[in-house]
Amino acid sequence: MTMSVQTSNGITDRNLADLFERGAVFADRWPTAVRHRLDVPDPLAVTVRAALKTGSHVVITGAAGDGKSHLAMTVLDDLTPVIVHEVVRGQSLPEGLPEGTVVFFRDVSALTDGDVLTAVRQATEHGLTLLLTVNEGPLNTLAPQDQTGFLRDIRDAIHLRSRGVEAPDPSSTVIVNLSGRQVTRGDFVSGAIQKILPVVRPCRVCGKSKNCPRVRGAQQLRRSRIAQERVARLLQMLTDRGRHLTAREIWAFLIDLFFGWTCIATNDEVDQQRGYFWNRVFDGDNAIAQAIREDFDPLRVARARDDANLWLGHSDDLGISIPLTPPRVFARSNIEEGLVMFTSAKRFYFFFAKSWDIDHTIAAFVPASQFGVLLAKAAAGEAVAAELVGLINAFRLGLKTREDLWISRHHSFAAHRRPAVLAASGKVPSSTLVVRVPFSYEASAYPRSGFFPHRLLMGWSGSDQEFVIDFPTWRELQGERNLIVDRSQETLDFALDIFLAQGNPPDAADPEVLVYDHRRRRRATLRLDGSERRVDVL
């Protein structure tokens, strides 16, 4: 019999399990009691609460699913005895609201522009405190219409910060842009796992059976902090490439690991493997599982001794107990079933084996993790311009130098043929280049909240022009140069042509021209002597 734990706010484990069974991951629609029960502590809530208590306006922006409304409502739940007035469609603010009242816009998208602009004006005129949750799109629409200038200042600050430009909060206002937050880099994932695991129950086919993969998997995960960390690490791996995972997406993924599985009536041990979370992380029928699988699957990592022991079921040699029948047993009668069991055993081992240095493995197998390291270095304030310059020099001129950025050019026009030869006669020191880190302001103002760049912006000192280096660009820069039609490389070359054209290397009277022929993979340096009408090959 499943015991239902009654909590102080009246929400039972069964209530939560029902919620998860339905896949109800819209946190802003959770009743207050559910919100309390599932709330993952968020350092930003402390910031927002403190701001409101001191009468500062708070604007929370971000994409759908980032948790704007959840953050606001979690703060308001504990903001007694402050009076909160929620703006609703078609109604202006009532007269006589006392000073210090928090005027709450739960979702600006659900209101008309007129409702929002009128309420903002009234609130600012009467010394009331604003708490807005708004997507960036509506904010862009509203900002030019706002006569008070409040929304315009917010929009401008958000835009600048998202490009890595320092822009402090406007006076008496706190801006929280959740678009720049990677919740995989905080404690959110482990916190959400802790909320889900206690309420996992068998699927409806298993009924009360404790053998349901949902329950057995959850029990294993509850006992292993390492395994929980590794689930979080795989999600972080996705964000290393700059992908923004929302809180809602992560909730949905974690819930689906357990509640998305239903056993079939005739299942046996082989069939059941698909229901364990350590397989569903990679094989689940959702976009995140698919993305993880494309980037990394421990099955693709050859570990000869471990693989042999997993196949044979030698738990003593592995150092941990694998709760599965050894694959070799099934393989005697059916090799396919043996391979299914081996897949499951290998993935279990990945999550639970202390001896497996998964950071090392992921760094070796997943290019995105290297990009994540680059972003982390830039976010920590380390100089990365030289590293990026090295990539550009290599891509354009086959050079390994990082100290100077060669201003490489070609003059080809033909659309059906890519330039095979590029040349450079000037260079500028890497140290003169500026690398901007998006959301660095937020990362500095709210440490431990997960603000992290999704790309880097490289530019010239004193210039607004930027070369955007996101993960696809970073990968492309390291790729083998293609000399036939390749739209990705052509786009990159075009961007570099424009960017490098802004470089201003010192003029040389008799320049040396560095030429690299990508087709023949040969480099030459030509010296041009105008007065002697002479060309030398150095």
Place this chain on the structure above:
Amino acid sequence: MTIAVAPLVLKDWFGTNVRDFLCLNPVSISPQPVHALSMFVARTTEIRGQRRLSDLAKVVATKNGLWAVSDEDLRSHVRYQLPPSDSDLEQLRHSLAGLLAADRAVFQGTYSFQLAHVGLANSDRTDHYLGVLASRLVLSRPDGRQALAAVIRTGPSPPSLSEHSAPM
């Protein structure tokens, strides 16, 4: 069932409405853009001084996948000082060809170089008059010369822009 339909004859209509403005041959792979640009720049600028583009064409022109002019002939005909070593000369020819003849529009007789410098512009009739047409369009506007001057970045010896419209 077969329905006989009179053929649609557009020759007269094209003759009066289209050919008066512009004629393009859509099945041709020539002119390359580099032909048209070269002619355009040549017609809109006045470039003074010796350039010896025909010598340069001898250096980089190819024919049937080989150099159109042999090394020996090159040394005897070209008035630049070339590298004495054959391997260096080969390297030079490949480098310059990759930079200045990337669009394969340079032959011994007719040539349009990649415009790495305005001074490489040349009147190459293989542009099917597109460059001439473009230059006439630009120079026919009062502000055309200024617009062109803003686009062309000139070196130490800037060419002056043409004062007259290019003849058709």
